[in-house]
Amino acid sequence: MGIAWSCQNIWDHYLFGGDIEYLRNKAYPIMKESAEFCAAWLVTDPRTGYLVSGPSISPENRFVIPGGEGTASMVMGPTMDHMIIRDLLQNTIQASLILNTDKALRRKLELTLEKLTPTRTGSDGRILEWSEELEEHEPGHRHISHLYGLHPGNQITWQQHPELLEAAGKTIEYRLAHGGGHTGWSRAWIINFFARLQDGDKACENVYALITKSTLDNLFDNHPPFQIDGNFGGTAGITEMLIQSHAGEVELLPALPEKWGTGHIRGAMARGGFEADIEWENGQLKTAKITSRLGNPLKVSYKGKTFMLEATEKGKSYLFNKDLVQDQ
Structure with a gap:
């Protein structure tokens, strides 16, 4: 396969x-x-x-x-x-x-x-x-x-198959309860799982576990002696916590943990050719700038709110506030 x-x-x-x-x-x-x-x-x-x-x-x-x-x-x-x-x-x-x-x-x-x-x-x-x-x-x-x-993959999403999300959560919890996630690359995959489940706190818990238990002083993933999967996977997981685009829309801060109350990310890419700069404060979206690199339609979402543009202008940036109201 x-x-x-x-x-x-x-x-x-x-x-x-x-x-x-x-x-x-x-x-x-x-x-x-x-x-x-x-x-x-x-x-x-x-x-x-x-x-x-x-x-x-x-x-x-x-x-x-x-x-x-x-x-x-x-x-x-x-x-x-x-x-x-x-x-x-x-x-x-x-x-x-x-x-x-x-x-x-x-x-x-x-x-x-x-x-x-x-x-x-x-x-x-x-x-x-x-x-x-x-x-x-x-x-x-x-x-x-x-x-x-x-x-x-993108087969288990709240947009298409929400009934499988609960089953996926039970699957992960069962594995972890029996000792799973004990290698760096496995822990990185679990970060991505919880991000897709939109459980920011558990994703964050596993980010810290990856860093404290499976990362060497030189920041290499420790799957003795070294395995790049944990590094790439951990980076992907952190990105997935802040932006996702696998389900046909650009989701902002889908799995933001409580511990990351205020912050920003710059230049995060999304499917469809979109580049996002996102700022949040006190656990809530503050502003988002989404630049269209290809001129494709844009559907953006945040906490149940959605905004749809049937067409975008190639190279143009679109600004949104915390309510996904477009700023002119």
């Missing part, structure tokens, strides 16, 4: 920068081939009628073999596979629409999406790691692979 996951990065590169030639000549050909492979690889689960991947694993956890002894990892249809594939197919469909190409392939991928095994929850309300409810061998495993759809 490595190339399918990587395709999300090259798609995001286009969403942030808007380079249509990059999409046409570099990103889309890779996305297309990967989507074609995944669609051909999926098979129908005779028990459910849904499409599943496999044989495959949920990195890097294992489960207790039902009715037997020992543990195993190989199954048909781990949740992470399906989340990655769902992202890939959706993004490839969108790219083909932008480029006005491969209509037949687009329809094939749309049909595949309709049959792909959905994300499901177990009897305790947590998101299932595998296509059926199995007992984790390590309930506190450092990987939380089955939350790919929360981050870095």
